[in-house]
Amino acid sequence: MHNRSKSHVAFSRALRVIPGGVNSPARAFGGVGGEPIFIARGEGPYLYDLDGNRYLDYVGSWGPLILGHGHPRVIEAVQQARASGASFGAPTEAETELAELIVELMPSIEMVRMVSSGTEAAMSAIRLARGFTGRDLIVKFAGCYHGHVDSLLVAAGSSATTLGVPSSPGVPRGCTADTFVLNYNDIEGLRLSFKHKGDHVAGVILEPVVGNMGLVKPSLEFLTELRKLTQHHGALLIYDEVMTGFRLALGGAQELFQQKPDLTVLGKIVGGGLPVGAYGGRADIMRKIMPAGPVFQAGTLSGNPLAMAAGLATLRELKEYPPYAYLEHLGQRLAEGIGSAAGKAGVPHQIARVGSMWTLFFATKPVVDYDSAKKSDTARFARFFWSMLERGIYLPCSQFEAAFISMAHSEAQIEQTITAVSEAIAVQAQ
Ligand code: HOZ
Numbered sequence: 387m388h389n390r391s392k393s394h395v396a397f398s399r400a401l402r403v404i405p406g407g408v409n410s411p412a413r414a415f416g417g418v419g420g421e422p423i424f425i426a427r428g429e430g431p432y433l434y435d436l437d438g439n440r441y442l443d444y445v446g447s448w449g450p451l452i453l454g455h456g457h458p459r460v461i462e463a464v465q466q467a468r469a470s471g472a473s474f475g476a477p478t479e480a481e482t483e484l485a486e487l488i489v490e491l492m493p494s495i496e497m498v499r500m501v502s503s504g505t506e507a508a509m510s511a512i513r514l515a516r517g518f519t520g521r522d523l524i525v526k527f528a529g530c531y532h533g534h535v536d537s538l539l540v541a542a543g544s545s546a547t548t549l550g551v552p553s554s555p556g557v558p559r560g561c562t563a564d565t566f567v568l569n570y571n572d573i574e575g576l577r578l579s580f581k582h583k584g585d586h587v588a589g590v591i592l593e594p595v596v597g598n599m600g601l602v603k604p605s606l607e608f609l610t611e612l613r614k615l616t617q618h619h620g621a622l623l624i625y626d627e628v629m630t631g632f633r634l635a636l637g638g639a640q641e642l643f644q645q646k647p648d649l650t651v652l653g654k655i656v657g658g659g660l661p662v663g664a665y666g667g668r669a670d671i672m673r674k675i676m677p678a679g680p681v682f683q684a685g686t687l688s689g690n691p692l693a694m695a696a697g698l699a700t701l702r703e704l705k706e707y708p709p710y711a712y713l714e715h716l717g718q719r720l721a722e723g724i725g726s727a728a729g730k731a732g733v734p735h736q737i738a739r740v741g742s743m744w745t746l747f748f749a750t751k752p753v754v755d756y757d758s759a760k761k762s763d764t765a766r767f768a769r770f771f772w773s774m775l776e777r778g779i780y781l782p783c784s785q786f787e788a789a790f791i792s793m794a795h796s797e798a799q800i801e802q803t804i805t806a807v808s809e810a811i812a813v814q815a816q
Pocket of ligand 1: 410411412413448531597598787
């Protein structure tokens with residue numbers, strides 16, 4: 387059993403001054419019980435806690451660290467930028483350089499605006515969709531999570547599911563009155579809703595591959611129908627690629643599934659581990675944003691030089707040395723190994739994976755939407771999580787989050803993970 391006494395002391399101290407002892411509920415271990423571990427440092431594929439325990443990390447800061455912890459190119463870029471100053475609240479060339487790179491890598495994006503988080507990007511994209519179309523109604527899908535934007539905090543995944551809070555006190559009914567929730571992958575439901583309400587829809591927002599109810603894959607037919615219906619009814623299609631952007635392919639899920647949304651919401655990798663979000667898309671829509679147009683959106687730290695440097699270094703590395711074939715290879719082997727371990731142990735499971743994102747659901751039927759995800763055995767997941775942690779593997783602390791493989795993971799570490807899963811699952815089966 388690992389000694390985590392220093393983490394315990396740090397958590398007790400944090401509880402006195404930080405609500406729940408954490409700055410985001412997703413990291414509180416609420417879905418698995420027990421106390422979070424406090425991190426001292428990260429290095430390559432590893433995390434080290436305050437007590438000196440080492441863990442092979444499959445969270446990667448919830449997605450941004452595709453290059454692993456402390457990648458030398460990213461560190462050097464941030465140090466260089468720091469030498470010139472941390473923030474100016476005035477334009478810098480790095481902002482344009484990052485914007486140019488995003489526009490180059492994601493063909494649906496013609497112009498892009500930087501913000502400081504995925505939440506902020508989603509919130510701004512929704513406002514822009516409404517401002518552009520002159521309509522109010524937004525469609526979202528149950529179990530998709532787009533940050534803690536008031537109007538999108540309905541049937542939300544991620545920690546809003548983990549903690550059993552599908553929406554939240556403090557969100558006035560009026561804020562969600564114009565949010566219409568549909569089921570993911572439900573083509574008939576989509577058609578029916580668009581038949582009745584399509585001409586009132588400002589935008590449809592979705593995770594094109596969902597990470598926030600665990601990993602859920604879209605059907606190509608679902609994505610294609612969504613594009614067709616939104617186009618037909620003059621509604622904007624908004625892809626939330628905060629997790630999938632630059633991860634599933636350089637051009638994100640939209641490249642992988644050959645789709646072209648009107649707007650894309652970005653976060654995580656685009657900031658290389660520093661707080662950055664971005665939203666971009668068709669130039670005619672983006673030109674509605676102030677000061678080019680009338681839709682207001684602003685931020686003192688938007689385009690912050692340190693964050694731009696980290697984002698640029700990360701995207702340049704990904705462009706020059708695309709890791710996607712390697713990540714696919716590791717992902718495939720991991721999923722195969724886990725599937726066979728769980729199969730041998732006779733544990734009901736579904737292994738879901740796209741590229742380097744994956745989830746082991748303890749569910750009897752395939753997980754295709756929020757309802758099927760919620761049928762997972764979360765008590766079994768909690769036991770599995772702790773067994774894995776004891777074996778030095780750090781997984782997302784919830785059944786309803788995706789795990790991430792990074793470039794820093796090796797084949798040997800994937801095999802080590804499969805062995806750990808076999809042992810942890812064997813305990814589960816007893
Ligand atoms: N957005 C992350 C994935 N669901 C969770 C991270 C957080 O809320 O702290």
